[in-house]
């Protein structure tokens with residue numbers, strides 16, 4: 283395939299110009315970073331797994347009427363997505379205390395929260411993606427009050443869907459992060475789920491053993507990250523059809 287124009291390179295993905303207007307090609311790299319890229323590694327096959335897993339989650343969301351940017355998977359590492367105007371916020375939903383919330387508030391990891399808690403973080407690597415309030419978001423024009431209401435509604439629907447899907451395969455969805463983008467349909471605009479949903483952006487714990495099956499395996503040096511993601515993919519039935527475990531064939535560029 284002829285190489286396309288690169289639009290943006292992030293820590294774990296690259297965006298290329300798509301084949302049609304308002305589309306992009308999202309390429310999943312094997313790179314893993316943590317702590318604002320202070321820690322970096324290359325995990326053979328991670329991009330292939332996340333491409334598959336994000337496809338699986340976004341396809342399901344689309345099917346139940348939660349709009350996402352996902353159009354179709356193109357190959358092992360690439361998917362066609364709708365171009366959006368990304369809202370510069372990371373939307374985190376938490377069902378149990380863990381990670382930065384446990385640290386910030388002194389709540390033991392694994393404590394069930396009385397209700398899902400939504401937090402917004404400003405997407406700004408130089409500042410280390412700080413936690414921001416709705417007041418900040420509106421005052422600094424990162425999004426409107428209507429956008430915030432829509433983002434909360436979307437995030438809670440994603441949470442219900444993902445919690446149920448994971449519960450069905452014996453995995454607790456502890457928390458996750460999504461990014462949301464704006465699309466324009468003539469005079470109308472609406473918000474849709476963008477970026478990716480994968481074990482890079484979720485905390486997933488085995489319900490029985492508590493074993494971590496997400497990027498914390500890399501962040502905290504708990505073992506083999508590809509093994510953990512492969513286990514999630516295997517339980518969800520989204521491994522490549524021949525049954526071979528990824529990494530599998532490598533995309534020739």
Ligand code: TMP
Pocket residue numbers: 374380381382383411457458459482483484485
């Ligand atoms: P946190 O506990 O570190 O704030 O993370 C909350 C959730 O958000 C967790 O599922 C991991 C995810 N996350 C990202 O996807 N990207 C990030 O940059 C960070 C900090 C967290």
